Amino acid sequence: MTLNMKIDGRSKRLKGRTVATHDRLDMAIMAHDPFTSVENYVKLLNVQYLFHRDIAALYAVAELDALLPDLEGRRRLDAIVLDLRDVTVGLPETDGAPHFTSGEAVDLPTALGWLYVAEGSNLGAAFLLKFAVKLGLDATKGARHLAPADEGRGLHWRTFTAALDAIELTPDEEARVAAGAAAAFNRVHGLVRRFFDGV
Template identity: 30%
Template sequence: MTQHTVPQRRWDLKAATAPHHDRIDRLGSLYGMFDSLNAYRKYLKATWHSRLILETLLDESELKRIFSDWDKHKIQSDLQQDYADLSDGEELKRPELKFPVGTRVDLPAAIGTLYVLEGSALGATFLIQKTRLLGLGDEYGARHLAKQVGNLAGWKKTVSLLESVPLDKQDEKRCIEAAIYSFRTFEISYEKAFGEP
């Protein structure tokens, strides 16, 4: 079975998802998500909604077989706490998911999804500095970012999986499709929260 060279797979995924990644970055700037507490609250709610969907999908996958500490990398509960900090204790209401719990997610799709979620930890190192300007910190309002910054090893592990797990061309296609779906999930949530740009 012919496979891409190990490092090439990573760069192929990055290239295929670059327009979607760039779109998320542009929305962050356009909406000023970290410019005010009000905008930041909208960011928290939209990010929580997206992570809920994607983390639930990964919970239903075979990911734990190769990423045993996955539970330590989930941040939906941290996002809930951050939102409650800035909303007088108001809790986010769990939406009805558009897929049945128990939906199986194959390993290539799980890796593609993980690539997006763990990759966001790299951005968290920058974003957490912006929250300081809003008076927030690791124990108040920015827990999810602090957790991501503390889990940067997860990104290295994700890249290692991407480069080492045996995948044929169809598997690689599924991996890319899942990563694009993940970026689109965030994009749609942000547009719903802030309005069409």
């Protein structure tokens, strides 16, 4: 896997492949009115916590850090932990080991797919932050993980997608990126069902 300075639109293709599951996820979350009460918001934080726990190890992978800008600065798990401590008594019960474990070998294309989903979710966080404010929460208490990057959400996203698009991949690696993104969305769908539907 190498850098390809010709932008090939990988991020746009990923968006096209995942738009249906992304839209279903948005509708599933908002159908449960996560911002009607702090109790409901905690359920959303639990979803976020377990998803970001799954990928936390990726932010320390040197090979990924060489490919993606400010990788460590994009990690949101610590902010989510602080948010949970602001609004509840503790962290949710885990459901096994994280998907990616520190010190274990990582398939980089698969990891790129998961990180694409994580970064994309930060774009919609501006919308969610406005709702969190109505609960008395903000980027310094209870909703830190929804705060924008210093350079703004748009530029933060564009620098990520530009780097993602510039990575040269084989057809098999491309397929693994797409499969990683699909697996990430499926994971979040499952967490939404667990915390909001009790399934």
